[in-house]
Amino acid sequence: MIAEIIAIGSEMLTPHRQDTNSLYLTQGLNDLGVSVAFKTIVGDNRQHLVDAIRIALGRADILICSGGLGPTEDDLTRECTAEALGLELHTDPTTLLTLQQRFVARRMAMPSNNAKQAELLDGATLLPNPNGSAPGQMLDTTVESHRKIVVLLPGPPKELKPLFDEAVKPRLADTLPPRAMAKRLLRMALIPESQVDARTAPIYQKFTDVETTILAGSGEIQLHFICTKPTLEEAQARVDAVTELVEHEMGDDIFSSHGESLEEIVILMLGLHNQTLSVAESCTGGLLSERLTRVPNSSRSFYGGVVVYTNGVKTALTHVPVELIEKHGAVSEEVARALAEGVRVAAGTTLGMSITGIAGPTLMGGADAGKPVGLVYVGLADGEDTQVKQVQIPGDRERVRLWATQHAFELLRRRLQ
Amino acid sequence: MIAEIIAIGSEMLTPHRQDTNSLYLTQGLNDLGVSVAFKTIVGDNRQHLVDAIRIALGRADILICSGGLGPTEDDLTRECTAEALGLELHTDPTTLLTLQQRFVARRMAMPSNNAKQAELLDGATLLPNPNGSAPGQMLDTTVESHRKIVVLLPGPPKELKPLFDEAVKPRLADTLPPRAMAKRLLRMALIPESQVDARTAPIYQKFTDVETTILAGSGEIQLHFICTKPTLEEAQARVDAVTELVEHEMGDDIFSSHGESLEEIVILMLGLHNQTLSVAESCTGGLLSERLTRVPNSSRSFYGGVVVYTNGVKTALTHVPVELIEKHGAVSEEVARALAEGVRVAAGTTLGMSITGIAGPTLMGGADAGKPVGLVYVGLADGEDTQVKQVQIPGDRERVRLWATQHAFELLRRRLQ
The missing domain is CATH 3.30.70.2860 (Alpha-Beta Plaits)
Known part of the structure; x- marks a missing residue:
């Protein structure tokens, strides 16, 4: 059994927006042992959409369409699927009543256009949508003596995902061989x-x-x-x-070994070893802290840190001596060492980490002149010993910042292991 | 003139990876006045790919294929395009020599498979690829008395983008009406x-x-x-x-009003008003600093800050009195005020900002028990006056953190305006 996913909406043919529903739908189909062989993205254009659905019916066993179920004139998925299949649409009275009640509750008259959201393909099963006005529908039919399952789902992910999980997946699982x-x-x-x-x-x-x-x-x-x-x-x-x-x-x-993120592993290992962490960041500007605090309840092991983006703040917040910065430059092994030791003491943790480097683009003067973009020092202090690692990271500003945090996490993980 | 983009590669039919080249290509085509009407994603499957190319030739004037130009058996784009167009492939001797020289330089024998990267559609123009081994190609042809432009580009974005900009766009611009x-x-x-x-x-x-x-x-x-x-x-x-x-x-x-990001605008306005900023973050865990430091040269206005993820660190790094936290809770107007004022003094800046809130999921006890997830206080201190704004942000942990930084930036921007 192979599937095709058609994402419908002109906005997904612009440079600004992308179909992401198909990733979620693919995961769900894979769970049932169904592979996705084609994905098509098509705009709100009647002829384009009818053709795309016909093509999909010719090459896939399962067709899932997302989007185009709203009340506007641009919402064409129901009509075009009916046309491609040679079926009629009929109005589902219960859905129509539900739609009308939504407007009554808001003391508004329902525009006549909205009634089309109650239209159902002949023979299809209605999939009520608790999170929006457009219900989904699912049709198990035969096209030129081949069995075809056609599913129409609303485009907004917060409507599509629960509808797929709760209404479509169980129905597909019942029809497909157990896998x-x-x-x-x-x-x-x-x-x-x-x-x-x-x-x-x-x-x-x-x-x-x-x-x-x-x-x-x-x-x-x-x-x-x-x-x-x-x-x-x-x-x-x-x-x-x-x-x-x-x-x-x-x-x-x-x-x-079970899919956890690097920051989750680091937080886990800190907890296992009864260690607490603080960090002092220069070129990464808060990214190291931000990644650690993505992990819920990380505050048990990660106490906080400082972002020392200027030399004055390096001295003010982590007591790095002015002379040390003047002598070696802010991006140096010595300053990385002082930052890690300084933040450890200031925050009162068992471990202190630091990152100082040149993320670029840069026109730096002073002591760091001549140092290349991508040069990064990562420090780790435990109160007895301080380890500093020098790395040279290729790429742009964003990449240097991300990889610098990867190096910091790896240094810490290997120390704890 | 309408275009179709076909992204080729089985990995883009998994839940883990998505075609992103098409966004870049769409932007470039739009610049030339060409709309993208269809996007198709297809795997490394000979029959599927031939069919997808035939369908695209039937409905679009310009077809751009990305991916499938490598040396492996899974790389089928050249063969399948030739089959769909009814054309032959021939070996381009210059490209073959270049490929062989790459292997000579690495003192390796070239596997015979690699020679297929030198194969060119009859009548096509070779587009040399300085960033990889697979060249692109472009064919201006006629299919059933309709003019069709077919472009094959390598999949890796760092190869595709320059090739599209430098070789494809100028050639398309020459053929299309000026827009x-x-x-x-x-x-x-x-x-x-x-x-x-x-x-x-x-x-x-x-x-x-x-x-x-x-x-x-x-x-x-x-x-x-x-x-x-x-x-x-x-x-x-x-x-x-x-x-x-x-x-x-x-x-x-x-x-x-010209597309700048919110953090770029904030950094710009701080500079215009000769103000300097430091920040103290609790629930956002470094995200506010990280966003500010995404802006190159932000250190002129943003000096740094503290991530105060535990109460002890709030006191240690920003001198928030223990009693204040005990009395009002870490998530309170009073603590937001003390954090903004504390970091301003500690970092020696003209302005200090703070964020404290509940990002969730949470099982907090003590003074913050009973406060709802999404409750966030944002503080702004200028040495004379401290403003604190309370907001309630719906959504999950990631959303609460992101919106909290939006509120902080907006408070600051409106103050500076």
């Missing part, structure tokens, strides 16, 4: 994709029944493993077998 | 989309030759205006006319 899917996600930081692939391909290629995907981006490598079998036990056993071998090969380069 | 496009982007924060639309629609609807798009998200509303005319002067005049009226209507709700 169970097991998944694992291993994550690694600061290691080239080519190296991960060279070391792991000889392992995962032997597991032809496990689908392996390597994704690289944002300073990390993700290894996704998916296996589908008649029972969950069988699927899980295969995924566990391949991940065990890959984990053995990659060792502690793997920071997460 | 000039003027654009403006107005941005507003913390105002409902429906209100913006109700107030501005009566204005922009009169400008039928200006395309107006309202986008809402991440705590802001964007109003995009685009006009295409034979000359830039005509287009600019129309865009200026509609934006002038909209700016008059929305007044200082508009924070940006």
Whole structure:
């Protein structure tokens, strides 16, 4: 069984907005053992939409359309699906009443256009939408002697997602052969994709029944493993077998063996080791703190920190001596060391971390003149010893800032491990 | 002239990865007066891809394919385009030599598979790719007596973007009728989309030759205006006319009249007013600082700040009295006031800002028990007077944090204005 997803709306054909519903729908379809073979994005144009639906009916078993179910003249999904299938629409009286009651409750007259939201494809099942005015619909039909399942869903994600999960998925599961899917996600930081692939391909290629995907981006490598079998036990056993071998090969380069983010792992390990953390950031400007505090309840282990974006503040908030900055420059091993030690004492934590570097673009003078964009020092102080790591990060301002925090987290994780 | 973009690669049919090249390509095509009518995403499957290309040739004048130009067996774009067009491929000797030299330079033998990257559609123009091994190609041809322009581009954005800008756009501009496009982007924060639309629609609807798009998200509303005319002067005049009226209507709700981000505007206004800023953040955990430091050279006006994620650190770093926190709770008007005043003095800036709130999910005890998730106080101190604003932000942790920073920036912007 293969599926096609059609996202409907002219705004998704502009440079500003993208279809994202299809990622969610794909996940849900994959859970049921259904692959998505095509995605189409089409505007609010009657002929374009009818053609796109006809093409999808010709090449996919399951067609999910999102968007175009509103009350305006631009909302054409119902009419165009009916035309493509050669079916009629009829008004569902209960839905019409519900729509009218919405307007009565607001003491407004319902514009006649809105009645079209109560129109249902002949033979379709109505999927009531508790989060909006446009209900979904689902049709199990035959086109040229092939079975086709057609689903129409509203475009807003907060309407589409619950409707798909609660109304569509269970109905699809009832009609499709039972499949169970097991998944694992291993994550690694600061290691080239080519190296991960060279070391792991000889392992995962032997597991032809496990689908392996390597994704690289944002300073990390993700290894996704998916296996589908008649029972969950069988699927899980295969995924566990391949991940065990890959984990053995990659060792502690793997920071997460069940999909946790690097900041979640760091917060977890701080808690396990009864350590508390504060941070002093210069070029990352708060990103390190912001990432740590994305984790709910991180305040048990992360107390806070300082953003020391100017030299005066480095001295005022973390007591870095003026002379030290003048002598070595703000971006130096010595200042990284003083920042980590200074924030640790100021915040009263067991560990202090620091980042100082040149994120660029820059026209710096003074002591940091001549230092290259991307030069970053990461410091870690524990009260007895302070470790400083120097790295050179290629790329633009945003990339340097992100990778600097990856280096800081990895330094901390490996220390705690 | 309408265009279709086909993104090729099975990874874009998973829940994990999305086509983003099409946004960039759409922008470039729009610049030339070409609309994108369809986008298709298809996997590395020969039959699926041939069919998708045939369908696109049947409904669009310009077809841009991205991806599938690599050396592996999964890279099928060249073969499938040739098959769909009924053309042959031939080897371009110069490209083949360049490929071979790449391997010689690395002292490696070139795998025979790689030679396919030198294959060119009969009649196509080669587009050399300085950033990768796969060149692009462009074909101006006739299919069933309709003119069709077919462009094949490599998938990696850092290869596709320069190739499109430097090789494809100028060639398209030469073939298409001259068009000039003027654009403006107005941005507003913390105002409902429906209100913006109700107030501005009566204005922009009169400008039928200006395309107006309202986008809402991440705590802001964007109003995009685009006009295409034979000359830039005509287009600019129309865009200026509609934006002038909209700016008059929305007044200082508009924070940006040329597309600048809210943090850029805040940094700009701090500089204009010779003010310097420091911030103390609790629930936003560094996000406010991080956003300010996204702006290059922000250190002229933004000195730094503190992330005070625990009560002890609020006292240690910003001298908020323990008794104040015990009496009113960390999330209170009083503590927001003390944080803003405390960080201003500690960092030695003219202005101090603070954010304290409940981002959730939470099981807080003590003085903040019973306070709802989403309750946020934003403080602004200037040494004479301290203003504190209380807001209640709906949504999840991530949304509360983002909107809290929007409120802080808006409080500051309106003070400086």
